[in-house]
Amino acid sequence: MSDISATTATIHAQEPDEFAVQIADSVNSFVLAVHEIAKGDEPGSGISLLLLEVSQLLLAGGRLGAIEDVLPDDRYETDTGPDVDESELRQRLAELLAPIDVYHEIFDPYGLPEKPVPCRISDDIAGVVADLQHGLVHYREGRISEALWWWQFSYLANWGSSTTSVLRALHSLVAHVRLDSPINAAGDGVDTDDDGLTDEQLGQQAGELMAAELGVHGAE
Numbered sequence: 001m002s003d004i005s006a007t008t009a010t011i012h013a014q015e016p017d018e019f020a021v022q023i024a025d026s027v028n029s030f031v032l033a034v035h036e037i038a039k040g041d042e043p044g045s046g047i048s049l050l051l052l053e054v055s056q057l058l059l060a061g062g063r064l065g066a067i068e069d070v071l072p073d074d075r076y077e078t079d080t081g082p083d084v085d086e087s088e089l090r091q092r093l094a095e096l097l098a099p100i101d102v103y104h105e106i107f108d109p110y111g112l113p114e115k116p117v118p119c120r121i122s123d124d125i126a127g128v129v130a131d132l133q134h135g136l137v138h139y140r141e142g143r144i145s146e147a148l149w150w151w152q153f154s155y156l157a158n159w160g161s162s163t164t165s166v167l168r169a170l171h172s173l174v175a176h177v178r179l180d181s182p183i184n185a186a187g188d189g190v191d192t193d194d195d196g197l198t199d200e201q202l203g204q205q206a207g208e209l210m211a212a213e214l215g216v217h218g219a220e
Contacts, residue, residue, distance in 0.1 A: 020144045023151060026060035027132045029053075034129055038092035046096050050125070051170040054163055057128075061160050064152040072146040080137040086126040093122035103169040124166045128159040 033053045037046055064070075094101050104116035131154040139147035 017144060020139065020148055023060050023064065023148065024136070024139050026057060027136060027151065030057045031129055031132055031136070034093075034125060035089060038089050038096060040092065040096050043096060047100075047170060047173060050121075051167070051174060054125075054167045054170060058160075058163055058167060061155045061163065064148075064155045065160065067152075070145060070148040070152050072149040073143070074146065077150070078138065078141075078143060078146060080134060083130055084133045086130045086133075089129060090122050090126035093125055094120065097121055100173060103165075103172075105165045105169075119165065119169075121166050121169055124162040128162050128166075131159045 030053050033049070037049050037053070040046070042049075101120050101122050102118055103121065105119045106114060106116055108114075132151070135147045135150040135154070138144075138150060
C-alpha cells in the first residue's frame with residue numbers, strides 16, 4: 001500500500017490524529033515563521049526564508065490534496081468566532097518586501113488566455129496565514145476532522161494557488177539574481193505598482209535587494 005493510500009485509510013478508519021498532528025505542525029510552523037520574518041529583524045534574509053517556508057507549506061498542502069476528501073464529524077462548521085486580523089502582518093511584509101512585493105500572475109493555467117494580473121506577495125501570504133489560522137482554531141479546540149477538512153478545502157479553493165504563485169515569484173527573484181538575468185517587471189506594459197517607480201527602476205531595485213541579501217549569506 002502506498003503512503004498516500006495508507007494515510008487515507010488512517011484518516012477515515014483508525015487514527016486521524018497522527019496525520020493531523022503532522023499537518024498542524026507544518027501549518028503552525030509556517031504561521032509562526034512568517035510572523036517572525038515580518039518583524040524585519042533580519043531583512044537580509046527575508047526573501048530566502050520566505051522561499052523556504054512557502055516551499056515547506058506546499059508539501060503539507062500536497063499531502064492534503066493527494067488524499068481523498070476529509071469529512072468533518074458535524075454537518076455544519078462550528079463557529080470559530082471572528083478570524084484573526086492579519087492587516088498588521090500584511091503591512092509589515094509589504095514594507096519588508098518593497099519594492100519587489102508586486103508580481104504578475106495568471107490565475108488559471110487551464111482557463112482562457114488572460115492578461116497577467118498584478119498581485120502582492122504580502123497580500124497573498126497574509127491571506128494564506130488567515131486561512132491556516134482558521135483551521136488551527138478547530139484543531140486546538142479538539143475538532144480534528146473539522147481542522148483537516150478546512151485545511152484541505154481551503155488548500156484546494158484558495159491558499160494552494162496563492163502559495164504556489166508566491167513560490168514562483170520568490171523563485172523567480174532568486175533565479176534572476178543567481179543567474180545574472182535582468183528582471184523584466186513590466187511584462188507587456190502592465191503597471192506593476194502605484195508607487196511612482198518606472199519598470200526599469202523596479203527591476204533594478206529588485207535586483208539590488210536580492211544581491212544585497214545574497215551578499216549577506218555569502219559572507220556568513
